[in-house]
Amino acid sequence: MPKNEQLQKILVIGSGPIIIGQAAEFDYSGTQACHALKEEGYTVVLANSNPATIMTDDTVADKVYMEPLTVEFLSKIIRKERPDAVLPTLGGQTGLNLAVELDNAGILEELNVSLLGSSLEAIQKAEDREKFRTLMQEINEPVPPSEIVTNEEAAVEFVAEIGYPVIVRPAFTLGGTGGGMCDNEADLQHIVKNGLALSPVHQCLIEKSIAGFKELEYEVVRDKKDQAIVVCNMENVDPVGVHTGDAIVVAPSITLSDREYHLLRSVSLKIIRALEIEGGCNVQLAIDPHSFEYYIIEVNPRVSRSSALASKATGYPIAKIAAKIAVGLTLDEIKNPITQTTYACFEPALDYTVVKIPRFPFDKFTTGDRHLGTQMKATGEIMAIGRNFEEALLKGIRSMEIGDGDYHLPNLPEADQLDLINRMKHPDDERVFVIAELFRRGMTMEEVHAGTKIDYYFLRRMHHIIEMENELRKQPFDKEILLKVKKYGFSDKQIARVWEAKEDDIYRFRTEKGIKPVYKMVDTCAGTFESTANYFYSTYETENESEVTGKEKVLVLGSGPIRIGQGIEFDYATVHSVLAIKEMGYEAIIMNNNPETVSTDFTISDKLYFEPLALEDVMHVVELEKPAGVIVQFGGQTAINLAAGLQERGVNILGTGLEAIDRAEDRNKFEQLLEELNLIRPKGQTVGDNNEVLAVANEIGFPVLVRPSYVIGGSQMEIVYDEEELTNYLQKVPTINPDKPLLIDEYITGIEVDLDAISDGETTFVPGIMEHIERAGVHSGDSIAVYPPQRLSENVKAKCLDATDKIAKALNVVGLINIQFIIHGEKVYVIEVNPRSSRTIPFLSKITGVTMANLATKCILGETLSGKGYQTEILNEKENVYVKLPVFSFEKLRSVDTTLGPEMKSTGEAIGYDRTLEKALYKGLTASGLSIPFEGSVLFTVADKDKAETYHLAKRFDELGFQLYATKGTAEYFAEKGLPITAVGKIGSGDQNVLSLINQGKVQFVINTLTSGKQPRSDGFRIRREAVEHGIISLTNLDTVEAILNVIDSTTLRAQPMMDKGAIQS
C-alpha cells in the first residue's frame, strides 16, 4: 500500500534527557525514524530537549526544536509548525505520555493533527494497567492475578487474599520506577506509598509474584494491512524478578522448544493485532520452566530498548521500518535494508548467538543499593555476538569494562563463601561473576540452580567455561587447547591469568600459531541470500567474509556502554568523526559494542565491527584492515585507554599522541607542564602516608579537595572543611600507601569554566566557553552550564584562550581538547585537561554551529584550521543564552545520595535557550523534568557554614510569597534575622517533623546542604532521599537555588506594599 499522501509535515517527538530506563536507544530509533521519513519525502520537525543526540542535528530533521518536552511547549511548536501528524512512538515513554497529554489538552483535535503509529486507545490499553488487564481478559490471555489500588490499605487487603510475595507496579512510570517486590506488610506499605506518589495517575498494581519463571521478550511489527511479524525473541538469563533492562539476555531464545517459541509468538502477534498498532511493539512474557503455563508481563506499544537491541542483534532496523509503516507503507513493500533484495516482511534467521549484558553505575555509586529487582538500575548495556553462548558471553564480559575484562573479579577469591552464596541468591550487578567464583570453588550446578533459578542451560555453559579453565591450566602453551578456548570466547587476558603469563605472551604465541578470528556478516537471513551490509562480528572459524578493499581506511573506536561520566555525547562525536572520514574519501570503519547507539547502525560507517573494545579485538581488526591509523579521541576513556596498548603493538594513533594523554593524566607530568607554561593550578600534593595527611591538609589550608589517586572518574572525591571531616573521610577510603596515595588539593571557590577547542597543532580554535552556575566543587557534568559566559571579563576569556593555545601546542594536540578552569577574581586556574572529545561537544557544536568532531577529524587527517579560515580565537558569542542542565536518575537508584559534589552523578542532560538567562533556565529546568512551583513552601535545613548565605535566599523566597519551614538551628538563625519561619522537628520527633512535611507533600522545595563528613545514613541523607522519592525538588547547592529563584523572580508578579506608608493608610 503506498504511503500516505495526505501528510506532508510530521512532528517527531524525541525522548528527552537520558535517564535510567530511557537512554541512547531512542536516539538511535529517533534518528532512524527521521531519516526514514525524509527518505519518503516528508518534512520532518523534531522536538527533543536532549542536545547530546545525533537526532537533534540539523541534518537529521528539517527543523529541530530543542524545547522542553511538555504540553505547553509542544503545543507552541504545533501551533507554529502546523504539522499534519505527530509520531510519538519512537520517543520512548516520554513520547507516549506526551501523546496522551496532547490529546487531553485538545490541541490535536483543534488543529486537526493526526497521531501516527499507535492510536491513543492502544497506548492507553497497553499502558493503563487496568485497561490492559481488561484487554487481556477479552482476548483470553493470562496475566498474573492482580489488583489496582489507590491507597495502602487496599493493597494490604488484597494481599491478604493472594498471599506474599507480590510485586508492586506504579502505573505510567518507566523502567519500573517506584516498583518493587515485597514479602511482608512493612515493605508493602512503603513501596505502595512511594509508587502512588510517583505514578502520574496515582495508581499502583499489586500483582502475584511469578519470580523464577523464564522471562521472554518478543519484538513484533505490524502494518495497516494487519501483516505482523516477530523480528526477534529474546530470553533472559536471569529469570522473572530481575528487570529485563538489568538482566543478561540472549537472542534468540535458547531453551524454548519450537512449541513454546510459537506459543508465545502467536500470543505476541495476537496482542499487537488486538491493539492495532501500526509499527513496533514489545511484548514481555513469562513461561513456567516446568509447563506451558505462561503470563503476559507487559506490552510496550512503541519501539523500546529491546527493539534497539533486537535491531542490532538481527540487522533488522525496527525503528526505520516502524516509521515507514506509520506513514502507511506496508511490510511487503518495504525492502529489507540488509539484503536489498528481499522484503521487510519476514522473520530474521540468526546464525549466531547474541548476549546483552547491562552496565551498572555502581562503580560510581559505591554505597548505592546494588540489588537487582523489578526496578531498572542499569545505565547502559553492551551486546556481543558469537557462534556459541560461551563465546558471546565472554565477549560481552570483556566489553563491559568492569575489572580488566576477564571473567573473574580479583576481589572475589578472597570473599567469604556465605557472602557469595548470599550474593548468588539475592542478585546484584556482579552475579555472573559470583556464579563463576562459586563454580571455581566447586559448587554444584544444582546448588546454583536452586539459589538462582537460572536455567540449567545457562549454568552449564558458565560451568563449561570454568571447566575449560581447568583444562587449560593443565596444558600451558598448547596450541590445540588454545584454539579450543578461543572458539569459546576466552580472551587473551583470561588465558594469561590461567597460564600465569602476560597478555602479550599469549598474543605472541597465538600469532605465531596463526590462531586468529575470522569475521562473519550479520545479514538477517543466515547466509541464504546475498547481502550487502558491512556489519561484522568475529569468531574462530574458517571463512572470513569481511572483504578488505583497496581504499585507504581509518578505524574509529567507539565509547562502549553508557555509564555515568561517559554518555551518549561520546557516541555523538564518534558518529561525526565517521561521517567526516567518509566526506574526506577514506573508508570509515567503526568498532563498538553498544547496541543502543547510532554509531552501531550499520548504515553510518562503511564498515561496522560489532566487537568488544579490548586490545586483542582491536588488534584483530587492525591486522585485517590495515588502516592508515586509529582514532581514539572520540570514544571517551574507553578508546583512550586502548591507545597505549595499540601503540605498543605498532599501531598508528591518529591525531593527538599518546604522550599528550599521559602528560594530561599523570599528575606530576601535568604539574610540570603547567609550570613550564606559566599557568597556575590549585595548590596540591600527593600523600602516601596516612600520618601525613592532616599536616599536608593544614599546610594547603582547609577546605581541601581529597581523592584517592587510583580511583577512576572522580569517585570518592570530596571536599572537606576541617580536620574532623578529613578524619571521617579517611575512614571511608582504603588505607593509603605510596602506591595508592591520596591527592589533596586546595579547594578554590570560584566560577568553574568548561572550554572545548580544536587544534591542528598550529591554530587553536575555540567555538565557545561555558560557565557553570554552581561554583567549583560540583562536578562539571552535574552543574548547569551557561553559554555564553555571563560573569567572565574579556580579560579572563583571553587568558583562557591563551592557556588553551599554550597547552594545545605544548601537548601537540591535533583534534579536540577540553579544559576545565576555575576563575577566582581575575585568576585563571587550570584544573583539568582532557586532550580528547568531551561531554560538552554536542552542546557546543549545536549552539555555535561548528560541528567540532567533524572539524577535529579533518585536522586529524591532515587538513589545517587556517586552510579552512579558522584562527586562534574564540568564536563570536551568540546572542541567545543557552544552558545545559544535568538530569539525574535518583528515583531509580535507592540509597544513592543526591548531594551534588565533585563526583558526577547525572545520567543525562537537557538544553534550554532563549533571549535571557532566566528564560533559558526556565526552559532548561522544565526540560530537565522539574516543574518549577511559583508558590508554596520551602523547607531549609543547612549546614552552619552555609547559614549566612542561605538567609539571603530564604529572604527572597519570602518576598516571593513562599512559606518557609526550617529545622531548628536553621529556623532560629533565620528568625533572629526577622524572617517569618516555622520551625519543624528533627526526624522522628513530634507530629510535624521534616520527614512528615515531605511525606505529606506540604513543601515544594527542600534545600539541604551537606553537614559534616558525608555519613551516608545521616539525617540529611534521609531528607534528600525522601524528597526524591516523593518527587519534591531537592536542592543541595546554593547556586542552583539562586538560579531558580532568579527564574521564579523574573516570571512572578509579586504583591508588595508601597514604600510610602502614609500614602496608603485608609
Add this chain to the structure above:
Amino acid sequence: MTKRKLILEDGTTFMGEAFGSNQSTQGELISNTGMTGYQEMMTNPSYFGKIAVMTYPTIGAYGVNRDDFESIMPTLNGMIVKEACQEPSNFRSEETIAAYMEKYNIPGISGVDTRKLTRHLRKKGSMRAFIADEADEVTDTSFVSSKTAEEWIQKASIVKPYIVPGRGKRIVLIDLGMSQSILHELTEKGCHITVVPYDYSNEDVQAYKPDGILLSNGPGNPDKAVKTIRAVQTLLGKYPIFGIGLGHQIMALAYGAKTKKLHIGNYGVSFPVKEIQTDRTWITTQSRSYYVDENSLKGTGLEITHRSLNDYTIEGLSHVRDNAFSVQFHPQGAPGTNETNGLFDQFIQNMESNAAQNGGQTHA
C-alpha cells in the same frame, strides 16, 4: 572424538566431529534456517533423503521429547551442525539429539563452519553430499545418487490405510509423506480422516465416499512420481481437493503443469508468502526444492493464489472450475507458525459448498 567429513558433490570437504550414529550416509544437502524445530524437521517426511545443514549454531539445546515428532521414525539422512548440545534443558526433554540420532542410525557432524557451508550452497546451488569417516578416501562423488521420487514417496508413505475418526467432514488423506501436524489440524476441526497410501487406487478412494481429498506433503522430485500423479488425475473434478507441499506440486502436475528445481531449496520457518486476493503476506514453513513453473499453467485451469515474496515463485494455486486448491508451504507449521491454518477451514468450507451445490453426501 571421532573425526568425520562431509564430502560435497563438487569435491569440497568439511571436517568435523562425529555425533549421533557412526554410519556413513549420503543425501541431498540442504540448509535449514529454523532456530528451533530440529525435532520436527528430523521427523518430517519431506526431509526423506536429506542431509540438513543447520544454520542456527546450537542445535539440541532443548533436547528431544516424546510429543514433537512429525512421524514415528526420523526421516533425515544426516545432520551437519556447528554445535550439538550435549546437555539439553527443557522440562519435556528426554534425551539428547545425539542419543536420538544414534538410536535411529542418523549420523551427524558437529564443529562445522555451517555458515561457510550454507554460503557455498547458496553460490553453487543445491547438491548432494555424503558423510564419511576421516580416513575414507573418497574423491569421486558421482555415485552419490538419490532415489527416484516414487521410491522416496513409497518410503515416506504408509502401506495400509488407517482411520482417525471424527464427526465432521470425511477426508481421504493421501499420504505422500505426511507430517503429523496436518492430522492435528484436521482432527481439531472434528474431521473424519482416512489416511491412505500414496498408490491407493481410485476406486478404493471413492469407496470411502469422501467429502474431500487432501494431498499431503512429502519428499522428492514430484514430476517423477508418475503413479501418484496418475492416481490423482482420476480424482480431479470429482472431489474438493487440497494439496500441501508435495501434494501441491502433484496436483499441479496432475492438471498438466510442470515443476522445476530451485537453485537452492527453501527449508526453514520464515518464508513470506503473499496471498494475492487479500494482498496479505504470511510467514510460512517450507521444505521444498521444486516449484510449479508459471509458464506451464496455460490451459491447465489453474490460477495463482499465492506467491513467494522473496522470488515470486508460485506458492498457491486454485482451479477455475474444479473445487481444488493447493499451497506450496506448510500451513500446519510445526516447526514454525501455523498462522495460515485458516486454509484448513477453507478446505472444510470448500467441502461444504460442494455438498450444497452437488448434493454430495454429508455424514453426521
